[in-house]
Amino acid sequence: MSGLTIALTKGRILQETLPLLARAGLTPAEDIQASRKLEFATNVNDVRLLVLRGADVTTYVRHGVADLGIAGKDMLLEHGSDGLYELLDLEISRCRLMTAAPKGQPPKKAGERVSVASKFTNIARRHYADMGMNADIIALYGALELAPNVGLSDEIVDIVDTGNTLRANGLETRELIAHVSSRLIANKAALKMKYAQIKSLEDRLREAVQG
Ligand code: AMP
Numbered sequence: 001m002s003g004l005t006i007a008l009t010k011g012r013i014l015q016e017t018l019p020l021l022a023r024a025g026l027t028p029a030e031d032i033q034a035s036r037k038l039e040f041a042t043n044v045n046d047v048r049l050l051v052l053r054g055a056d057v058t059t060y061v062r063h064g065v066a067d068l069g070i071a072g073k074d075m076l077l078e079h080g081s082d083g084l085y086e087l088l089d090l091e092i093s094r095c096r097l098m099t100a101a102p103k104g105q106p107p108k109k110a111g112e113r114v115s116v117a118s119k120f121t122n123i124a125r126r127h128y129a130d131m132g133m134n135a136d137i138i139a140l141y142g143a144l145e146l147a148p149n150v151g152l153s154d155e156i157v158d159i160v161d162t163g164n165t166l167r168a169n170g171l172e173t174r175e176l177i178a179h180v181s182s183r184l185i186a187n188k189a190a191l192k193m194k195y196a197q198i199k200s201l202e203d204r205l206r207e208a209v210q211g
Contacts, residue, residue: 100172
């Protein structure tokens with residue numbers, strides 16, 4: 001299949017992605033933010049954009065439905081990088097993946113059991129195993145900050161930017177798991193088949209990031 005399909009992450013990341021793409025010479029043919037459509041043509045004839053949930057971008061790129069994707073590092077850590085290349089750190093949507101617990105609650109020690117609520121269940125499982133702790137991981141997809149306050153979990157693993165959301169809910173940050181920013185990813189086969197086209201966009205995006 002000719003042409004290039006790029007899977008974008010909607011929401012906060014999209015807002016910072018569009019200006020970067022524009023500086024790299026790629027603009028959607030219509031206003032993405034004002035539309036409910038999920039697929040968009042661009043000013044470049046054979047390049048189209050898909051607008052997806054963050055958790056789905058790696059899936060689309062892994063399956064080759066999209067050649068390229070823009071996804072948070074948190075999604076790459078959670079869903080794995082099999083079949084993908086991470087081409088470029090776009091240095092946008094920076095945040096941290098952290099553990100958090102109620103303010104003042106004594107930290108759990110190695111060897112102790114701890115219950116942890118997170119939507120990043122794989123990341124959380126790996127982190128607590130690395131810390132030598134027995135973690136019961138509880139999958140939650142929203143309002144994570146509530147979990148420790150209602151007794152659902154001892155701790156949470158979540159994205160932290162300013163820390164305001166945690167503080168507003170009586171929580172404090174504990175361990176840093178990873179620094180997060182958005183990355184340009186490519187399907188491995190697509191990179192081989194469409195090398196020149198992908199490389200050219202990667203180079204323009206790199207210049208846009210540096211500029
Ligand atoms: P804050 O209160 O500034 O620490 O923001 C925390 C909340 O904002 C988290 O629960 C996240 O859901 C969301 N958030 C902040 N930064 C990002 C980001 N770069 N990507 C995705 N979600 C984010």
